[in-house]
Amino acid sequence: MIEVRNLTKRFGAATAVEDLSFVVRPGVVTGFLGPNGAGKSTTMRMIVGLDTPTSGEALINGRRYRELERPTHTVGCLLDASWTHANRSAGAHLKMIAAAGGLPATRVDEVLSLVGLSDVAGRKVGGYSLGMRQRLGLATAMLGDPEVLLFDEPVNGLDPEGILWIRRFMHARAAEGRTVLVSSHLLSEMAQTAQDLVVIGRGVLRAQTSVEEFLSAATSSVLLRTPHVDEFTAAAREEGITATFDPEAGAFLVEGLPASQVGELAASLGITVHELHEKRASLEEAFMALTDQDVEYHGQETTR
Numbered sequence: 001m002i003e004v005r006n007l008t009k010r011f012g013a014a015t016a017v018e019d020l021s022f023v024v025r026p027g028v029v030t031g032f033l034g035p036n037g038a039g040k041s042t043t044m045r046m047i048v049g050l051d052t053p054t055s056g057e058a059l060i061n062g063r064r065y066r067e068l069e070r071p072t073h074t075v076g077c078l079l080d081a082s083w084t085h086a087n088r089s090a091g092a093h094l095k096m097i098a099a100a101g102g103l104p105a106t107r108v109d110e111v112l113s114l115v116g117l118s119d120v121a122g123r124k125v126g127g128y129s130l131g132m133r134q135r136l137g138l139a140t141a142m143l144g145d146p147e148v149l150l151f152d153e154p155v156n157g158l159d160p161e162g163i164l165w166i167r168r169f170m171h172a173r174a175a176e177g178r179t180v181l182v183s184s185h186l187l188s189e190m191a192q193t194a195q196d197l198v199v200i201g202r203g204v205l206r207a208q209t210s211v212e213e214f215l216s217a218a219t220s221s222v223l224l225r226t227p228h229v230d231e232f233t234a235a236a237r238e239e240g241i242t243a244t245f246d247p248e249a250g251a252f253l254v255e256g257l258p259a260s261q262v263g264e265l266a267a268s269l270g271i272t273v274h275e276l277h278e279k280r281a282s283l284e285e286a287f288m289a290l291t292d293q294d295v296e297y298h299g300q301e302t303t304r
């Protein structure tokens, strides 16, 4: 379990994290979402004692990182996968870290097997692909068999196969009862990876919720396609329903009612329906709606 309590971090005059509080529970994957510069890395660094909070605290299983008796057994993290020594083999790298942490050398073989790197353990890390380096980072995080895991943008730059592999890895670790906090700006990916979400913008908490609730709270509308445009327009007006006809799509967008009620209304008036379905906002749209004010530089919207 991770508890972040009123955490604030200032770098000079700039506030990276402000009065941030949230809880990450064990047994599920929690996605830590926010636009670039939102303060995700800074928060994670404070949780594992790499940055000192200006105020507030971050607790791992009820204790601050520096108060943990066996930190490597309690928490493992992958914050930056570019730290490995290019001329060292994965095996040598892990052995060095295991020795420094007082961990048995047998753990090295176990974690190499866990991340599927056993066959290439003797190769120099410099020749590894990004996906292999990420796996090595995960292996390093798992060395102490920790209960709590933090991963900062682990799927950044990976191909779909690599992303799928990491997603399964996260699910498996959470299913073992561990606490898994993973940051990402890939929202569609988080919808498939995480059950819980902590959303921040400009260092401030925007939402702590389940993915399910986050999506259902996002506004949904119902698309209705009918040849009886005038009749449905009149019916909607009569019922006080917001129904906007989009001439380009050739369909109505109805707000505030479930698809079943829209269909029943049409049926009660004998209006033929050619298409009827709920348009649920994607996680991406919901996230944008929540953090739009936080994005420092808005890109040109692309039309698809």
Ligand SMILES: Nc1ncnc2c1ncn2[C@@H]1O[C@H](COP(=O)(O)OP(=O)(O)OP(=O)(O)O)[C@@H](O)[C@H]1O
Residues within 6 Å of the ligand: 011, 014, 015, 016, 034, 035, 036, 037, 038, 039, 040, 041, 042, 043, 185
């Ligand atoms: N050591 C530092 N010194 C000064 N400012 C910093 C430092 N570390 C982070 N910041 C600033 O704090 C803010 C939050 O940065 P942080 O890296 O935590 O965000 P992030 O959400 O992880 O973003 P990204 O996804 O781009 O990594 C940014 O404005 C950043 O420039």
